[in-house]
Amino acid sequence: MSLGVLNTLYIGKSKRVHYAVSAVPAALGAVIAVLSYLQFLPLSLILAVIYTLIMVSISASIAFLPKFKVSSMLEHLELRLPHLILRLRTLIMAGESPLEAFLSAASEVRSPILDYLIKQIALGVTPEEAISELQRALKNKPVLDTLKRIVLSLGMGEEAINYLKEEFDAIMAERESGLRKAIESLSVIVEMYMSIGVFFPVIAIVMLASLSILGSGFDINALIALLIFVAIPLFSAFSAIMAKKIVERALL
Amino acid sequence: MRRKINASISRKDLRILLLTLPAWAAVLYAVYLIVITKKGFSLYDPYEALGISFIIAVSLIPSALFEYKWEWETSRAEAEIPLILSALESGLRAGLSLPEALRESLKYSKYLRRDLVRVLNALAAGESIDSAIRYLRRETPLLAITADYLKVLAKGGEELFRTLKDFRESVEVIVGYTGKLKEATRSFLATVYMVLIVYLITTAIFLQTFLYPLAKESEKLTMLGRIDPLALTSLIIYGALIESILNGITTSYFTGSRYLSSLFHALILLFLSIMVYTVLLFTQVPPA
Numbered sequence: 001m002s003l004g005v006l007n008t009l010y011i012g013k014s015k016r017v018h019y020a021v022s023a024v025p026a027a028l029g030a031v032i033a034v035l036s037y038l039q040f041l042p043l044s045l046i047l048a049v050i051y052t053l054i055m056v057s058i059s060a061s062i063a064f065l066p067k068f069k070v071s072s073m074l075e076h077l078e079l080r081l082p083h084l085i086l087r088l089r090t091l092i093m094a095g096e097s098p099l100e101a102f103l104s105a106a107s108e109v110r111s112p113i114l115d116y117l118i119k120q121i122a123l124g125v126t127p128e129e130a131i132s133e134l135q136r137a138l139k140n141k142p143v144l145d146t147l148k149r150i151v152l153s154l155g156m157g158e159e160a161i162n163y164l165k166e167e168f169d170a171i172m173a174e175r176e177s178g179l180r181k182a183i184e185s186l187s188v189i190v191e192m193y194m195s196i197g198v199f200f201p202v203i204a205i206v207m208l209a210s211l212s213i214l215g216s217g218f219d220i221n222a223l224i225a226l227l228i229f230v231a232i233p234l235f236s237a238f239s240a241i242m243a244k245k246i247v248e249r250a251l252l
Numbered sequence: 253m254r255r256k257i258n259a260s261i262s263r264k265d266l267r268i269l270l271l272t273l274p275a276w277a278a279v280l281y282a283v284y285l286i287v288i289t290k291k292g293f294s295l296y297d298p299y300e301a302l303g304i305s306f307i308i309a310v311s312l313i314p315s316a317l318f319e320y321k322w323e324w325e326t327s328r329a330e331a332e333i334p335l336i337l338s339a340l341e342s343g344l345r346a347g348l349s350l351p352e353a354l355r356e357s358l359k360y361s362k363y364l365r366r367d368l369v370r371v372l373n374a375l376a377a378g379e380s381i382d383s384a385i386r387y388l389r390r391e392t393p394l395l396a397i398t399a400d401y402l403k404v405l406a407k408g409g410e411e412l413f414r415t416l417k418d419f420r421e422s423v424e425v426i427v428g429y430t431g432k433l434k435e436a437t438r439s440f441l442a443t444v445y446m447v448l449i450v451y452l453i454t455t456a457i458f459l460q461t462f463l464y465p466l467a468k469e470s471e472k473l474t475m476l477g478r479i480d481p482l483a484l485t486s487l488i489i490y491g492a493l494i495e496s497i498l499n500g501i502t503t504s505y506f507t508g509s510r511y512l513s514s515l516f517h518a519l520i521l522l523f524l525s526i527m528v529y530t531v532l533l534f535t536q537v538p539p540a
Contacts, residue, residue: 090397176429198450199447213479220479220484
C-alpha cells in the first residue's frame with residue numbers, strides 16, 4: 001500500500017525510482033571490480049574490493065534510508081506521546097471537543113506521522129481508519145497501538161479524561177523501566193568507549209613509541225597520527241551515536 | 253539624532269556561530285604562522301600544538317558557557333513549574349484572579365520570573381492573556397504545554413481551576429523523571445574526568461622519565477633506532493586536545509543532555525591538559 005507519508009521519503013516519490021537510484025553506486029562498484037579484475041584499471045585487487053564494498057554500502061544506505069527515517073519518525077512520536085496526552089487532556093478539560101483537541105494537540109507535536117493523520121482527518125477519513133492504514137503500512141508498531149487507543153478514547157466523552165490519565169501513567173511507568181534498561185546498556189557503552197577511545201590510544205602510543213626505538217622499519221609518527229586524528233574521532237562518533245540512540249529512548 | 257538599531261540573533265544562529273569559532277580561530281592561527289611569521293605550520297612542533305590547543309580552548313569558552321547556561325536555565329525553569337502551579341492553585345482556591353495568583357507565584361520562581369513579570373506587565377497594560385502568554389519561554393515541550401495550559405486556564409471558570417492539581421501532578425511526574433535520568437548518568441561524567449587524567453599522567457610520565465632520556469641515549473648508541481621526541485610530544489598534545497573535546501561532546505550524549513552542555517567539562521579537561529604539557533615542555537625541553 002502506498003501512503004503519502006511514506007512516498008515522500010523515496011527518491012522521486014516512487015519506490016521503484018528509489019531502488020533504481022540506490023542500485024547505481026553498487027553497479028559502479030561492480031564495474032570497477034570487473035575492470036580491475038580484467039586489468040583495464042590500474043588498481044590492485046584489494047583496492048578494487050575496498051572500492052566495491054564502499055559503493056555497495058552507499059547503495060545499501062540509500063536503499064534503507066526511508067526505513068531509517070520511518071524508524072526515527074516513530075521514535076520521535078513515542079518520545080512526544082506523554083506531552084501529546086497532557087496537552088490533549090488539558091484541552092478536553094477546557095471544554096474543546098475531543099477531535100478538535102486531538103487535532104490541536106497533534107499539530108503542536110510536529111511529527112510527520114501526526115501531520116499525516118491531521119491531513120487525512122481533514123480529508124474526511126475517520127481517525128481510526130487513518131491509524132489503521134498507518135498500522136498496515138508501518139507494520140503495526142507498538143507506538144501506533146498506543147496512538148490508536150488514544151484516538152479511540154476520544155469517543156468516550158467525559159471518560160476520555162480519566163482514560164488519558166491512566167494512559168499517561170502507564171506510559172511513564174513503561175518509560176521508567178526503559179530508563180533502567182537504558183542505563184544498563186549505557187554503562188556497557190561507556191566502558192567500551194573508555195577502553196577503546198581513551199585507554200587503548202594511551203597504550204598504543206606508549207607501545208609504538210617504545211618499540212620504534214628497537215626497529216626502524218615503519219613510520220611511527222604517521223601511525224600515531226592516524227590513531228589520533230582518524231581512529232579516536234571515528235570511535236567517539238560511533239559511541240556518541242550509540243549513546244544518543246539509547247538515551248533518546250529514555251528521554252522526555 | 254540617534255537612531256536605535258534593533259539587532260537580534262536567534263539562539264540557533266548564535267549556537268552555530270559559537271560552535272564554529274574554534275575552527276575560525278585555528279584557521280586564523282595557521283594563517284598567522286604561514287603569512288605573518290613566515291614560519292609555516294608543522295604538525296610535529298609541540299609548541300605549535302600547545303598554541304593551537306590554547307587557541308581552541310579560549311575560542312570554545314563562549315560556546316561552552318552559553319550551552320551550559322542555556323541548558324541549566326531550561327532545566328531549572330522546568331523544575332520550578334510544579335512549584336509555580338502549586339502556588340497558582342493555592343491562589344485561585346483563595347479566590348484570587350489569575351493575574352493576582354500569577355503575581356503570588358512569582359515568589360516561587362527564579363528562572364521563569366522574568367518571563368512571568370513580562371506576562372503580568374502585558375496584562376496590566378491591557379493585553380489579553382492569549383497575547384500576554386507569548387512572553388513565556390517555549391523552548392521545551394514541557395514549557396510550551398505549561399504556557400498553553402495557562403492560556404486555557406484563563407478561559408475557564410472555577411471548574412477548570414480544579415484541573416490544576418491534575419496537571420501539576422503530571423508535570424511533576426515528567427520533571428521527576430528527567431531528574432532521575434540526570435542522576436543515573438552523573439557517574440559517567442566522573443569516569444570521563446578520571447580517564448582523561450589517566451591519559452595526561454601516563455603520557456607526561458612516559459615522556460619525561462622514559463622517552464626524553466632514551467632519545468638522548470639513542471644518539472650515542474648506534475644500534476638503537478632514532479626517535480623524534482618533539483614529534484611524539486606534539487602528537488600526544490593533539491591527542492589530549494581531541495580526547496578532551498570529544499569526551500565532552502560524547503558525555504553530553506551519555507548524560508542525555510539536550511544540547512552540548514558538557515562542552516563546559518571539555519573545556520576544564522582541555523585547560524588541565526594544556527597546563528600539564530606546558531609544565532612538561534617548559535621544565536624539561538625535549539631533545540631535538
